[in-house]
Amino acid sequence: MNTGAQSIALGQDFTPQTVHYNLSVNELVNTSLARGEGVLASTGALRVVTGKYTGRSPKDKFIVDEPSVHNQIAWGEVNRPISQDCFENLYAQVRAYLENRELFIFDGFAGAHEKYRLPIRVINEYAWQNLFVHQLFIRPTEAELEAHKPEFTIIAAPGFQANPQTDGTNSEAFIICSFEKRLILIGGTHYAGEMKKSIFSVMNYFLPLKNTLPMHCSANIGKEDDVALFFGLSGTGKTTLSADPKRRLIGDDEHGWSADGIFNFEGGCYAKCIDLSAEKEPQIWNAIKYGTVLENVVLNPKTKVADYKDKSFTENTRAAYPLNHIDGAVIPSVAGHPKVVFFLTADAFGVLPPISKLTKEQAMDHFLSGYTSKVAGTERGITEPTATFSTCFGAPFLPLEPRVYAKMLGERISTYDTKVYLVNTGWSGGSYGVGKRMKLAYTRAMITAALNGSLEKENFKADPTFGVLIPEHVDGVPSEILTPRNTWENKEEFDKAAQDLAARFKENLKKFK
Structure with a gap:
């Protein structure tokens, strides 16, 4: 043509x-x-190297x-x-x-x-x-x-x-x-x-x-046509957590929420590959085949097998593949109104609960705040997690005043009685450099409990610093990690770090009030 x-x-x-x-x-x-633009990896994927610029x-x-x-x-x-x-x-x-x-x-x-x-x-x-x-x-x-x-x-x-x-x-x-x-x-x-x-x-x-809300989120759907959204900046787990073998993927990054329901902006996924394994992320692992573009992934010079642990080029290694590389993906990628929304944050302070329930007002505050830590490699100059507030979990991509998007989300939460949870996929037991990253298996268990409704049946207690509601029990998750203060050896240091982050939240929200 x-x-x-x-x-x-x-x-x-x-x-x-x-x-x-x-x-x-x-x-x-x-x-x-x-x-000579690239070479084939052992899986048939096309590996390319982008040189000086390996992120936005x-x-x-x-x-x-x-x-x-x-x-x-x-x-x-x-x-x-x-x-x-x-x-x-x-x-x-x-x-x-x-x-x-x-x-x-x-x-x-x-x-x-x-x-x-x-x-x-x-x-x-x-x-x-x-x-x-x-x-x-x-x-x-x-x-x-x-x-x-x-x-x-x-x-x-x-x-x-x-x-x-x-x-x-x-x-x-x-x-x-x-x-x-x-x-x-x-x-x-x-x-x-x-x-x-x-x-x-x-x-x-x-x-x-x-009158359609654009969103920086992934989405999937269960057997009961229950739609879930996962908001979060790059590196917080949008792609990983939405790629659930028990649910069908709608999309991994960008969606719209109209009066008709939600729809994907894209026909493919752009997944981070650093430390990728078949055990932890089987859907992404299996999607990397012929037709996939691998960016900045190190290959064995003889076997062409990808080494997903190697950060020689960048930590922001990526795989771009079409949705039909994911078994059971929803194509065309449209669905109804979401029942559950997750705000994903990689908290470098290590003080936010691994999962907590938000009121509508808290949801709007956290949406406008968009707190997370930018992880290494997603932008030039970021070499370690850096605490940041990214409005609507997507500030770099919002041409309009942020309250335009926040108002639209609030209206939809009310109209469709959508439940909202804050999920910390970041650090536990201490801040970055001391604590450890939250185990993916625990995060998946908490997400599952929220999706199947069992989490709503648990007893909740208010976090004394942030006011969010923390469940006292989640199947498959050690109870002591649900309350982050319990995981720190030095409780005074935890209290200081929590108050510090709370103050940052308060200061950041002033510009929206």
Whole structure:
């Protein structure tokens, strides 16, 4: 399918060497190998190395300051403005860079629900990145492809580097969104996650206009059609905990909640691979096969077997694979209204309970707070867990004022009587460096109890510092770890750490009151 140079958003007089439209997985894998972009792992997955950039680069992300969006965007450290002139200048440079190059184009959708989906086009300099977006976004049917008209386009040219002194960027890398031109420019970084998250930010802008809540969460569904959502930043367990063999996966990262229920934005998963094992995460382990893109995973030079413990390239090793690599995944990935919502936090202080029940008011506070610890590798410069507040568990991707999203969530919790739990997947027995990370088996047991309703039958007590309700018993979990103070040898140090975190919560919430 060749619809001409004009349709690829690079202008009528643009003359690429070759344009490949909507290649198959097999064609993209073979092309990537032929071009030396990657190698096959022993499982058949395509392993690539992204070089200097192995995670998102938030300081290099910009929104074009245009008249139609100027009063809508919550400008600041997250949504950094860049002028229209700078954007046009970079666009011209990227366009010139791509002249006479081989290009790869993917046409598809963001959003599994036909009523709310966004038709997108992605133009790639590299075949492996085109495979990435093919696996991560919603793949159209042949009939849908024939009628496809992109409403937003990504142009990804990792080999082009900006000049900060003349181009208005902070480094050689840039991720720039123009809502007026419906165009995203990405350059200077080979990390494929920038494409995925750019479209997520776009959905976070447009969907509230359709009275639909965009969410940074994973989702799954049980045999009784009971839907659960898992909110959390990267590294808190969204992908791991939603990949439950006893439940069907809807999606691992991005969803919308409309009047019709929930729906996945994507057609694939982007799972962290560090310390991956078949025993702990069998669904993810088995999904890494032919057609999967492995980012920055170390392979044995002779056998090509992946060493998921090796952090030589980065701790943020990743696998991108389509949903159909997960047995029993819900396709198309749409479902009803959630019965249970989990807020996942990796508490580096080690003072939050491993699971606690929230009132609606507490839920709104914790949603606006979005407390967690950024884990090593997910962003440049993060080498150890760092306490942070990320509004709505997704501040880097929210173009609008955070209270817009919080209000929508509160309305849905009330309307559908959704239960909300705070789950600490972080540290127990001490803060980072002293305590240990919560055992995955215990977290799964607590999640299961919340999902099957048995947790609601337990006795609860209020945490004296945070006010959340802590269960006194959970099947399969040692009772002493349910109350975090019990796990610390030095109780005075625990009290001090808990008060410190509570004070941080209070200070952070002031800006929303």
